[in-house]
Amino acid sequence: MSKVSTCLWFGQDIEAAARFYVSLIPGSQIDQVLHAPGPWPGGNPGHAILVTFTLGGQSYQALNGGRPADYGTAASISVSCADQAEVDRLWAALTADGGAEIMCGWLRDRWGVPWQIVPEILPRLLADPDPAVASRAFAAMQTMVKLDIAGLERAAAG
Structure with missing residues (x-):
């Protein structure tokens, strides 16, 4: 195979x-x-x-x-994180020593490889059956560089 x-x-x-x-x-x-x-x-x-x-x-x-x-942004390594501590740990490690923050949970590491550091709650919020909840979470995400779970949850709750 x-x-x-x-x-x-x-x-x-x-x-x-x-x-x-x-x-x-x-x-x-x-x-x-x-x-x-x-x-x-x-x-x-x-x-x-x-x-x-x-x-x-x-x-x-x-x-x-x-x-x-030159990796561009068409592909990335995406990591689904269980909690904010994991988001913070990976974000700090990958942006250190020449890495760069982008937007909406995206970054480039010191070698230029693009990554997405995504709390596992984000897809659930964006797929919420209430369109207002999903829209608020989506709008909040678009204002963030490193994704913040508490901020996403606050936005989703209205």
């Missing part, structure tokens, strides 16, 4: 990036590190060229492309 994995292109530091990512999400791990058997345009023999890792049960690859990638 075929296996699907998301491949992320990095300029260098693929082992550092993968180690950092798996340190953030419980139950994650580095699965394999492949090293270049000979010289190549992006580096020398022995340099890590591909790291496979599992992040929150999902398979990823970190590819050493030799130069930084």
Whole structure:
């Protein structure tokens, strides 16, 4: 059976990036590190060229492309967080050391990879059967950078 994995292109530091990512999400791990058997345009023999890792049960690859990638915003790693403490912990870690806050729970980490840090309550609020509740939660979300569960709940309650 075929296996699907998301491949992320990095300029260098693929082992550092993968180690950092798996340190953030419980139950994650580095699965394999492949090293270049000979010289190549992006580096020398022995340099890590591909790291496979599992992040929150999902398979990823970190590819050493030799130069930084421009990820744009069309794709991101989305993490559903159980509570505000988890939102805050991940937000602080991922925006540290050159990461950047965006809007509506989006950020870029120090390698430029886009992430969404989303409280698990948000989809429930946005799918509320009362359109007024969903609209208030949606409007509140659009004013936030890092998502705030208490603020979303207050807005939803009216």
